[in-house]
Amino acid sequence: MTSTQSKWLEAELKYDSRVVGKHEVVMTRGQGSVVWDESGRSYIDCVAGYGVANIGHCHPDVVKAIRDQAERLLVMPQSLPNDKRAEFLSELVGVTPAGLDRVFLCNSGTEAMEAAKKFAITATGRKRFVSMKRGFSGRSLGALAFTWETKYREPFGEAVDNRNVDFVTYGNIEELRAAITSDTAAVILEPVQGEGGVRPASPEFIQEARRLTQEKGALLILDEIQTGFCRTGKMFAAEHYGVVPDGMTLAKAMAGGVPIGAFVMTADVADRMPAGGHGGTFGGNPLAMAAGVAAIRAMKREGMAEQAREKGAYFMEKLRAIQSPKIREVRGLGLMIGVELKEKSAPYIHALEHEEGVLTLQATPLVVRFLPPVTISREQIDTVVAAFERVLN
Numbered sequence: 001m002t003s004t005q006s007k008w009l010e011a012e013l014k015y016d017s018r019v020v021g022k023h024e025v026v027m028t029r030g031q032g033s034v035v036w037d038e039s040g041r042s043y044i045d046c047v048a049g050y051g052v053a054n055i056g057h058c059h060p061d062v063v064k065a066i067r068d069q070a071e072r073l074l075v076m077p078q079s080l081p082n083d084k085r086a087e088f089l090s091e092l093v094g095v096t097p098a099g100l101d102r103v104f105l106c107n108s109g110t111e112a113m114e115a116a117k118k119f120a121i122t123a124t125g126r127k128r129f130v131s132m133k134r135g136f137s138g139r140s141l142g143a144l145a146f147t148w149e150t151k152y153r154e155p156f157g158e159a160v161d162n163r164n165v166d167f168v169t170y171g172n173i174e175e176l177r178a179a180i181t182s183d184t185a186a187v188i189l190e191p192v193q194g195e196g197g198v199r200p201a202s203p204e205f206i207q208e209a210r211r212l213t214q215e216k217g218a219l220l221i222l223d224e225i226q227t228g229f230c231r232t233g234k235m236f237a238a239e240h241y242g243v244v245p246d247g248m249t250l251a252k253a254m255a256g257g258v259p260i261g262a263f264v265m266t267a268d269v270a271d272r273m274p275a276g277g278h279g280g281t282f283g284g285n286p287l288a289m290a291a292g293v294a295a296i297r298a299m300k301r302e303g304m305a306e307q308a309r310e311k312g313a314y315f316m317e318k319l320r321a322i323q324s325p326k327i328r329e330v331r332g333l334g335l336m337i338g339v340e341l342k343e344k345s346a347p348y349i350h351a352l353e354h355e356e357g358v359l360t361l362q363a364t365p366l367v368v369r370f371l372p373p374v375t376i377s378r379e380q381i382d383t384v385v386a387a388f389e390r391v392l393n
């Protein structure tokens with residue numbers, strides 16, 4: 001503990017579980033694409049809460065919605081209908097692909113994945129799943145069964161039971177064809193693998209996954225927890241591929257920063273779950289619902305999907321213009337961007353934060369990932385690219 005460390009950092013390091021590695025800064029404020037630490041230093045935030053602050057930190061519409069709802073009603077379980085929940089469900093179903101009009105509400109991506117797993121089992125009467133190598137589905141023991149990297153699963157041994165999961169190489173149609181059988185309840189895949197290194201799927205792969213699952217009576221579940229809500233240049237990444245899945249897991253940006261998750265599905269899938277077969281205390285709470293209504297309306301009103309498409313193309317063009325022997329590839333979709341280096345990315349991520357005031361994150365050891373708010377300005381993109389070029393040299 002250095003003497004300059006604040007009392008906040010001291011307390012957090014003292015009492016936190018510390019399962020998550022901590023940076024030695026204390027962030028106290030955010031607005032749009034900028035966050036400030038307790039000393040008043042500003043950072044352009046290309047972490048955005050791991051792809052949560054798509055509409056920007058403290059979007060005024062979301063702040064107002066939270067303030068208004070906080071003065072009306074915070075607590076109402078899903079067994080008791082609520083006006084804000086009805087408004088949110090209508091708003092959400094208004095933007096999901098046609099046919100995905102039944103929603104299980106929860107509070108995180110992992111919870112959405114847990115729900116998806118249970119709905120798929122009751123919808124098909126089957127218990128096997130196909131998931132992707134390099135895939136990430138969450139940290140709960142059920143979601144971890146679909147998560148590929150052993151580092152996430154190792155400490156828990158057999159408690160992570162993935163004996164009913166067949167992993168296939170992301171993008172490999174032959175492996176996919178062989179893995180989907182009449183025992184398969186669902187194929188789980190991210191349209192762009194996020195934690196797995198920012199890897200967009202080929203249209204052929206997702207379209208074949210759709211065709212094969214239909215052929216074999218299995219569900220196609222797209223995990224849009226990181227790709228959803230304008231991140232990739234469409235409201236949902238599925239739209240790039242012209243595919244309508246049987247279900248989508250959603251979370252992160254859906255409520256403008258307030259914790260939320262959802263499994264959206266077809267009526268066929270929803271109706272096969274026995275009454276009372278799943279649930280949760282906070283799902284559909286009025287606060288998250290009010291924030292979600294404001295967030296989705298802001299996305300639509302401000303054309304954020306188009307913003308992500310345009311700015312993502314600009315951002316990747318500028319990154320590709322960097323002349324550096326350290327860069328292997330710049331890839332991504334919309335404002336979900338990864339730069340794969342020929343060496344470990346951690347030192348550059350550290351330098352960006354401490355020397356340049358730019359926050360970025362890893363996606364596997366060699367990749368620097370950029371997940372800025374969609375509302376980032378082109379000037380801020382220029383600043384980030386110039387900073388990245390400096391730390392590479």
Ligand SMILES: CC(=O)N[C@@H](CCCNCc1c(COP(=O)(O)O)cnc(C)c1O)C(=O)O
Pocket residue numbers: 020050108109110111113136137138139190194195223224225226251252
């Ligand atoms: C610092 C930290 O805890 N980071 C998180 C970052 C997770 C980011 N991804 C979440 C995610 C999840 C899990 O979502 P949630 O439970 O973290 O909300 C599911 N599916 C996809 C495609 C996802 O990207 C972690 O390491 O678990």
